[in-house]
Amino acid sequence: MTRQVWERVSDPSKPGKARQALCRWLKFNLVGGIGIAVQLLALAIFRSLLHLDYLLATGLAVEAAVLHNFLWHERFTWADRPALRFKHSLVRLARFNATNGAVSILGNLLLMRWMVGKLRLNYLVSNLVAVSVCSLVNFLLSDRLVFERKEKENGFPDDGNVTLAR
Numbered sequence: 064m065t066r067q068v069w070e071r072v073s074d075p076s077k078p079g080k081a082r083q084a085l086c087r088w089l090k091f092n093l094v095g096g097i098g099i100a101v102q103l104l105a106l107a108i109f110r111s112l113l114h115l116d117y118l119l120a121t122g123l124a125v126e127a128a129v130l131h132n133f134l135w136h137e138r139f140t141w142a143d144r145p146a147l148r149f150k151h152s153l154v155r156l157a158r159f160n161a162t163n164g165a166v167s168i169l170g171n172l173l174l175m176r177w178m179v180g181k182l183r184l185n186y187l188v189s190n191l192v193a194v195s196v197c198s199l200v201n202f203l204l205s206d207r208l209v210f211e212r213k214e215k216e217n218g219f220p221d222d223g224n225v226t227l228a229r
Contacts, residue, residue, distance in 0.1 A: 087140060087141070087206070088202065090139060090140040091136070091140050091202050091205070092198075094132055094135040094136055094139060094140055095132065095194075095198055095201075097131070097135070098128040098129075098131050098132040098135075099128070099191070099194050101127055101128045101131045102124045102125060102127065102128035102190070102194065103124070103187060103190065103191075105123065105124035105127040105128070106120055106121060106124035106186070106187070106190060107187070109123050109124055110186065117175065117179060117186055118172060118175065118176065121171055121172060121175050121186075121190065122168055122171075122172060124190075125164075125167045125168045125171050126164065126168065128167070129159070129160060129163060129164045129167055129168075132159075132163070133155075133156055133159045133160075133163075136159075136205060136209075136210065137152065137155065137210070140205075140210075141205070141206075141210035144210045144211070144212060155209055155210065158208060158209045159205070159209045162201070162204040162205070162208055162209060163201040163204055163205060163209070166197050166200050166201055166204065167194075167197050167201065170193060170196060170197040170200075171190065171193040171194065171197065174189065174192065174193035174196060175189055175190065175193055178192065178193070
């Protein structure tokens with residue numbers, strides 16, 4: 064038993080919780096960084112090319128980024144917590160929109176209203192600030208509520224760690 068635990072701890076192919084959290088955070092930020100580019104591109108198209116109101120353009124751009132991010136998070140960031148069925152994926156999408164989407168849209172709209180509407184700052188710079196402010200909350204919501212770990216029959220999380228008692 065001691066040997067099993069030692070092999071689990073010392074094997075770099077089986078990272079511990081701290082390493083897993085760091086890797087997941089880095090993946091989250093990579094996907095989020097690409098999502099920021101998607102959001103800024105969509106915002107520029109909606110605002111500059113289609114001449115939509117900056118708040119409507121912001122809401123649509125955020126939703127485009129939310130959908131992009133969900134697809135990548137499910138397949139990349141939380142690939143170790145796969146959806147068991149397509150229906151489960153749809154439930155996750157609903158949760159992701161209700162949590163990350165709501166934080167992103169409401170946070171972005173409120174911050175954009177304040178920074179662009181009141182402070183008269185540039186809308187693209189303001190959007191980058193708004194996205195940054197919302198990202199930490201979104202990571203925690205995704206990890207705890209959207210892409211939650213499966214639970215074993217005993218009610219404890221199935222986190223892939225070695226069980227000491229059998």
